[in-house]
Amino acid sequence: MPPTAPEGPVIEFHDVSYRVASTDVLCGLNLRVQRGETLVLLGRSGSGKTTTLKLVNRLLSPTAGEVRVNGVPNRDADVIRLRRSIGYVIQDVGLFPHFTVERNIGLVPTIGGWPEERIRARVQELLQMVGLGPQMSTRYPHQLSGGQRQRVGVARALAADPAVLLMDEPFGALDPITRDELQREFLSLQQRLHKTVVFVTHDLREALLLGSRIALMEAGRLVTVLAPPDFLRSTDPWASAYVKAFADGLQSVADRGTS
Amino acid sequence: MNVFQFILQNRSEVLELTLEHLWLVGVSTLLAMLVGIPLGIAIAHRPRLNKPVLASANIIQTIPSLALFGFLLPVPWLGERADRLAILALILYALLPMIRNTYMGIRGVDPAVVEAGRGMGLTDRQLLFQVELPLALSVILSGVRVAVVISVGLATIAAAIGAGGLGEFIFRGLAMVDNRVILAGAIPAAVLALLADLSVGWLERRLRPR
Numbered sequence: 001m002p003p004t005a006p007e008g009p010v011i012e013f014h015d016v017s018y019r020v021a022s023t024d025v026l027c028g029l030n031l032r033v034q035r036g037e038t039l040v041l042l043g044r045s046g047s048g049k050t051t052t053l054k055l056v057n058r059l060l061s062p063t064a065g066e067v068r069v070n071g072v073p074n075r076d077a078d079v080i081r082l083r084r085s086i087g088y089v090i091q092d093v094g095l096f097p098h099f100t101v102e103r104n105i106g107l108v109p110t111i112g113g114w115p116e117e118r119i120r121a122r123v124q125e126l127l128q129m130v131g132l133g134p135q136m137s138t139r140y141p142h143q144l145s146g147g148q149r150q151r152v153g154v155a156r157a158l159a160a161d162p163a164v165l166l167m168d169e170p171f172g173a174l175d176p177i178t179r180d181e182l183q184r185e186f187l188s189l190q191q192r193l194h195k196t197v198v199f200v201t202h203d204l205r206e207a208l209l210l211g212s213r214i215a216l217m218e219a220g221r222l223v224t225v226l227a228p229p230d231f232l233r234s235t236d237p238w239a240s241a242y243v244k245a246f247a248d249g250l251q252s253v254a255d256r257g258t259s
Numbered sequence: 260m261n262v263f264q265f266i267l268q269n270r271s272e273v274l275e276l277t278l279e280h281l282w283l284v285g286v287s288t289l290l291a292m293l294v295g296i297p298l299g300i301a302i303a304h305r306p307r308l309n310k311p312v313l314a315s316a317n318i319i320q321t322i323p324s325l326a327l328f329g330f331l332l333p334v335p336w337l338g339e340r341a342d343r344l345a346i347l348a349l350i351l352y353a354l355l356p357m358i359r360n361t362y363m364g365i366r367g368v369d370p371a372v373v374e375a376g377r378g379m380g381l382t383d384r385q386l387l388f389q390v391e392l393p394l395a396l397s398v399i400l401s402g403v404r405v406a407v408v409i410s411v412g413l414a415t416i417a418a419a420i421g422a423g424g425l426g427e428f429i430f431r432g433l434a435m436v437d438n439r440v441i442l443a444g445a446i447p448a449a450v451l452a453l454l455a456d457l458s459v460g461w462l463e464r465r466l467r468p469r
Binding site for chain 1: 378379380381382393
């Protein structure tokens with residue numbers, strides 16, 4: 001980790017735009033993510049959430065503007081070092097099917113040249129942290145359930161103890177009960193680890209539950225950034241549309257129950 | 260005297276020609292792997308190259324083998340030794356299955372796995388050797404398998420330009436109008452093709468991930 005002032009923002013977007021074939025996927029984004037917070041990017045599909053996330057670890061490069069991580073402009077950073085210092089979790093998990101759980105989790109430490117003993121100990125520590133038994137380390141991804149796979153995905157992202165975690169709808173493909181469970185565990189994990197997290201979701205409930213702040217995106221633009229309680233009270237048309245859709249959903253369920 | 264008695268009687272020549280045949284197929288397959296697999300990797304990563312490369316390999320495949328041997332005959336260094344020429348022709352024919360299967364194997368790796376690897380900070384090299392190639396291996400090997408089986412058959416025609424191999428018996432038998440002599444070349448060639456198919460298939464299963 002490069003030494004930086006601990007109070008500065010960890011991730012900064014300065015007038016960032018991203019165009020593909022003359023379509024604005026992202027337009028003039030300005031956003032700061034503070035140390036230790038969970039910033040949720042909330043929005044519909046195609047609103048630019050995932051693009052925003054991928055600009056942080058430079059899986060994409062902005063067509064205009066600048067992204068900084070720990071004060072260093074991304075375009076000047078060594079991209080491999082940058083990515084190894086940032087944990088990355090995606091919805092499809094992307095576990096390496098030919099590696100055991102242990103090798104999956106230990107990959108970044110392995111290529112980082114950690115001694116074998118330390119990697120093994122770290123894997124065990126991480127398995128426990130994400131609520132998996134030590135016997136899981138010898139399993140292959142296809143022998144795991146969806147929830148277990150995603151836990152391994154989170155453990156893998158945490159392996160080299162990165163200060164920043166990027167999560168792209170990590171719980172989106174899980175059944176509601178498993179999702180609930182993982183959301184709760186994420187909260188308690190985050191209370192202990194205080195990572196700087198950028199979390200992408202289209203689920204308002206998840207955003208309200210997990211976010212320190214919610215950044216609402218629509219059609220490639222940042223609409224507003226609000227803390228969860230303020231989000232519920234917001235008069236912004238997009239934010240209130242979200243809240244209304246959510247409340248309507250609950251209401252129609254309730255109506256069905258009484259009729 | 261039936262075929263098997265004939266083979267038995269001429270076993271030293273059958274063995275010699277079989278070894279020659281194996282040498283032609285083995286050397287050409289190895290060289291074709293050295294060219295074809297890297298080419299397949301290159302076009303999997305650079306989509307702009309895939310059409311021209313695959314099209315060229317396809318066109319080579321359509322040239323009748325006897326004609327290809329003929330075309331290559333006047334080439335200076337190659338034409339001097341028939342086995343060099345035969346090996347080059349066999350390489351050219353083996354390229355298509357190798358390139359195509361390598362390309363398909365790598366393109367077939369789950370994009371989420373590649374994205375996760377890249378996002379974790381694997382270099383292109385690490386991604387290739389630790390993720391893409393191991394996951395594409397069984398598809399690549401099935402390309403090798405096809406190429407070897409084709410080569411064993413094609414190599415019999417190499418005898419037409421004097422490169423030796425089991426084709427010697429086949430052409431001799433044709434000239435003598437003697438089926439036994441033809442079969443003395445054809446049967447060992449078929450057995451070779453089967454054995455090659457089985458052994459690469461075995462390797463493929465052994466190396467398959469999971």
